[in-house]
Amino acid sequence: MxxxxxxxxxxxxxxxxxxxxxxxxxxxxxxxxxxxxxxxxxxxxxxxxxxxxxxxxxxxxxxxxxxxxxxxxxxxxxxxxxxxxxxxxxxxxxxxxxxxxxxxxxxxxxxxxxxxxxxxxxxxxxxxxxxxxxxxxxxxxxxxxxxxxxxxxxxxxxxxxxxxxxxxxxxxxxxxxxxxxxxxxxxxxxxxxxxxxxxQYVPYNGAGRAPGPELRRTDKSRPRVCLTWGRSITRIMGERAFLLPRVVRALDGLDIEIVVAADAATHAKLGELPDNVRVLDSPPLHLLLDDCDAIVHQGGSGTVLNAIRVGLGQLAISHMADQDNISAALAGSGAGIHLRGEQAAEEAIRAAVIRLLEDPDIRMSADRLRAEMLSxxxxxxxxxxxxxxxxxxxxx
Missing domain, CATH: 3.40.50.2000 (Glycogen Phosphorylase B;)
Known part of the structure; x- marks a missing residue:
């Protein structure tokens, strides 16, 4: 047909x-x-x-x-x-x-x-x-x-x-x-x-190369957190909605590895980064997330679904109604934390990420949501x- x-x-x-x-x-x-x-x-x-x-x-x-x-x-x-x-x-x-x-x-x-x-x-x-x-x-x-x-x-x-x-x-x-x-x-x-x-959600994130072996994590004892900020939110709302620098500052000093999935223009706006932060040039997101322990993002539906697929705890920092809806539903499931952009002070972001990494209830809820997706x-x-x-x- x-x-x-x-x-x-x-x-x-x-x-x-x-x-x-x-x-x-x-x-x-x-x-x-x-x-x-x-x-x-x-x-x-x-x-x-x-x-x-x-x-x-x-x-x-x-x-x-x-x-x-x-x-x-x-x-x-x-x-x-x-x-x-x-x-x-x-x-x-x-x-x-x-x-x-x-x-x-x-x-x-x-x-x-x-x-x-x-x-x-x-x-x-x-x-x-x-x-x-x-x-x-x-x-x-x-x-x-x-x-x-x-x-x-x-x-x-x-x-x-x-x-x-x-x-x-x-x-x-x-x-x-x-x-x-x-x-x-x-x-x-x-x-x-x-x-x-x-x-069943099957991730497709555009044509692209997987991160090379040099970018794979070797020390599994140190948590890896992915940061990404979508493709459109800053173009729509302006720089006030670009919170990646704030997120990086909020996580400074934690004993974690941070990988930022971003294009070259976004990378340029991040400025000087701590030694534990690496920026990857827009890899297909699903190929990066299976080697991470948590993710911080802007509440976009595609990012939420990618993270559910691999069972990650998520911090969604939303600015718009469609982001609010799925982010609130995610938080209601127990598999993530939702902050509105205006609520996302550095202290709140830091506390949320620590909870994602340490709270077993979030991990169990993320596993349950992943199993539901795969069923x-x-x-x-x-x-x-x-x-x-x-x-x-x-x-x-």
Whole structure:
């Protein structure tokens, strides 16, 4: 069968979808990724063919706008909650993610897929599936709310959610996705709708080389802590959200080894570093974490899932709502500690990392969360199930 994959311009979101797309291809299906032109190198280096659709959209600029709206919508003391607190933010995302709707629709009509796999931030894929009458599958990359139980009421309250379907003559009720594929351990998510389909998270972090043997740890008695700060948070929020130097200062003097996963630009901003700190030039994160004891990061979903996969205790220092949600869920599981950026004084960071390394309850919770992740169906198994779904749909 033919599987059309539609993805937003966030590289880390594509990284989460890639293993299932690759599983379809490994099973003998035709796979085509539809993405904006700027994603071409990243997608093709992942081993999948790509069709460039539409024009490039700077999602960092869009995220800056929605962040401003989120801050404006936050309730002030004594004020009643507003029903439209999330409405303006959603509307901005909707306008941005639908900008390339027509090119995606044209591609789908020409290529005629049997199934569409859509990043949750790329609704044109689901619109195309509805128009073609084939199963549309939404793929999550982190914490979810509108694929959860009771989502039909949430969707009905979001401004303009169904308008794009109606513009194409489609009468859509409830969740337009036939299934929602979720790589998060179920215990981290809100109660799922019946359409939720769990998949085991398999890390893909882009093409890259593994750290060489000279960077492997030889002294296992000395804990190794990984620091990473994602790809976008500083571009969105500015230098006030770049807390890696603060984290390094907070951990100074501890008898630990620190490895920082960062690109050259980030490395340059760190300044002079203590002798126990090494910077690695953006290695694929999962290849580094299996030799670490804990991780400190910005609360990005991809980083959280990578760390769960190897059973690490995590300190998440979040600044934005999507980071807050999954970081709070992680802390609630007992497998990590969550600090909001404004709470992350050096003393709090230092105490949190010491606890990650010394508290056996955190280690047990991290092991439990890892076991839960590994118990989910593999991408190959999910691909086989979706193949059966598409076949049954075609013969219906």
């Amino acid at each position: 033919r599987v059309l994959v539609t993805t937003s311009p966030w590289p880390t979101h594509y990284f989460v979808v890639q293993p299932l797309a690759a599983a379809f291809r490994a099973a003998g299906h035709e796979v085509l990724v539809a993405a904006q032109p700027s994603m071409a190198d990243l997608v093709t280096r992942s081993g999948l063919p790509m069709a460039a659709v539409g024009s490039d959209i700077d999602m960092v600029d869009i995220r800056r706008k929605t962040l401003s709206q989120e801050l404006d919508a936050r309730q002030k003391p004594g004020e009643p909650a507003r029903a439209d607190d999330g409405g303006q933010v959603f509307d901005t995302w909707q306008q941005a993610t639908l900008a390339n709707l027509d090119p995606v629709m044209d591609l789908a009509r020409t290529w005629k897929p049997d199934l569409v796999l859509a990043d949750t931030m790329c609704p044109p894929g689901l619109v195309a599936a509805q128009e073609l009458g084939v199963p549309g599958i939404r793929h999550l990359w982190g914490w979810d709310f509108y694929g959860s139980a009771g989502s039909e009421q949430i969707l009905a309250e979001l401004p303009g959610f169904y308008d794009v379907y109606r513009a194409h003559g489609l009468d859509v009720q409830g969740d337009p996705a036939r299934r929602t594929v979720d790589p998060c351990p179920p215990s981290l998510q809100p109660p799922a709708s019946p359409a939720r389909l769990q998949v 989910q169906p593999t991408p190959a198994q999910v691909a086989a199930g979706l193949d059966e779904l598409a076949t049954a749909h075609a013969h219906h």
